[in-house]
Amino acid sequence: MLNGRSEAIVTATSVFLALSLVTVGLRCFVRARIVRAFGRDDWTMVAAMALNLGFAICTLVGCSYGMGQKMKDILPHPGYNRRALLCWWLGQVFYIITCVVAKMSIIISLLRITISRAHILILYAAMGLTLAVGLLFFFFTIFECKPVDYFWNRSTTKPGSCIDTDILIAIAYTYSVGAAVADFTIGILPIFIIWSLRMNARTKMAIAGILGIGCIASAAVIVRIPFIHSYKDPEFFYATYQISIWSNVEAGLGITAGSLTTLRPLVRFLRDGSSASRSHQRQPGSFPLSGNMPMPKGLSRRSKPEEGGEDSRRLWTGMADDEYQGVTTTVITGSHPTKRGESEESLTV
Known part of the structure; x- marks a missing residue:
């Protein structure tokens, strides 16, 4: 009725x-x-x-x-x-x-x-x-x-x-x-x-x-x-x-x-998933640094970004301490000026 x-x-x-x-x-x-x-x-x-x-x-x-x-x-x-x-x-x-x-x-x-x-x-x-x-x-x-x-x-x-x-x-x-x-x-x-x-x-x-x-x-x-x-x-x-x-x-x-x-970490998760295929395409003269690949000599891993305490970082960025090692940073060799890479940008979005 x-x-x-x-x-x-x-x-x-x-x-x-x-x-x-x-x-x-x-x-x-x-x-x-x-x-x-x-x-x-x-x-x-x-x-x-x-x-x-x-x-x-x-x-x-x-x-x-x-x-x-x-x-x-x-x-x-x-x-x-x-x-x-x-x-x-x-x-x-x-x-x-x-x-x-x-x-x-x-x-x-x-x-x-x-x-x-x-x-x-x-x-x-x-x-x-x-x-x-x-x-x-x-x-x-x-x-x-x-x-x-x-x-x-x-x-x-x-x-x-x-x-x-x-x-x-x-x-x-x-x-x-x-x-x-x-x-x-x-x-x-x-x-x-x-x-x-x-x-x-x-x-x-x-x-x-x-x-x-x-x-x-x-x-x-x-x-x-x-x-x-x-x-x-x-x-x-x-x-x-x-x-x-x-x-x-x-x-x-x-x-x-x-x-x-x-739900902010979900945006990062979906974006990283959609760009995964692009991350596997290395540019000439570049070295991908991640927890899954050996690190070339003389290069050091970027430190964790500081955005408040641990609780606030997990709540808003969705990245726990043991997940930072999965972040990939690309270092470009050569004489060109250093530009901010896509993965570095993603740390602060």
Whole structure:
């Protein structure tokens, strides 16, 4: 039973679920295969993706039972209203945990490269705010009704009661404002963190831009706020379709933004793979230096580039200590002026 607003919910959910799945999959490939440094932030983001998958499934199944529809279209189908309410309730639980865990992953990543004590305190404050408003909304959502299952069984003769809807709306507003503040913090602060690292300006601008995508997730939270009042609308499923859409957008964008920050090494990996054939074509009078070929006498290997600490180098360039020996530098003999080679350029891109 998909039509009208149900179709809009399904479309938005499917698009942002696919986007987050692709970026998390690429993140896992980069961190496990290229960088070989799968850390706590990566495991946390994988957990967030699993939770987001549960959220999306609840939304999609709920739409098949009437989410986004008017009651006159749902009531003729026995059991649909109950199942749609159950999917809504489960989806909100998954949504809250997904967003909190995704923010935790991003904050853990930033703490790994943060040097300034002030920046560290700000990140911990953002973490505390996220946990506080998340737990508040989480427990109010779960225990909105007494007994808990009365939320989706209220249309039956089963006895029970729910808290005043105005209280839940106030809690939802509190959560949304807190989430927006935390998102803006972890979206803007990286610009100042990256600028203190020893990287060239082009790299800093690229990384800061990617990290700033986190601000888009906060925009989704803000867009969602005006629709919170629809919780008390008699046509609950029909009126709250915007909440369903923007909740999925927020979760998907948060995971995508957090994963995009780890994909720079993938660009290097793909570029090096595409230029591998060219690297085997030696120019006359040139000597390729790598860990796989003997080094001519009198020539020394280039030292590792310094771009901040080891953690920041691995995070943004994707080159671990034992991978530098695979870098190929070509030395041209003769009287021509020395030019910067392609492989040297790749160290700083």
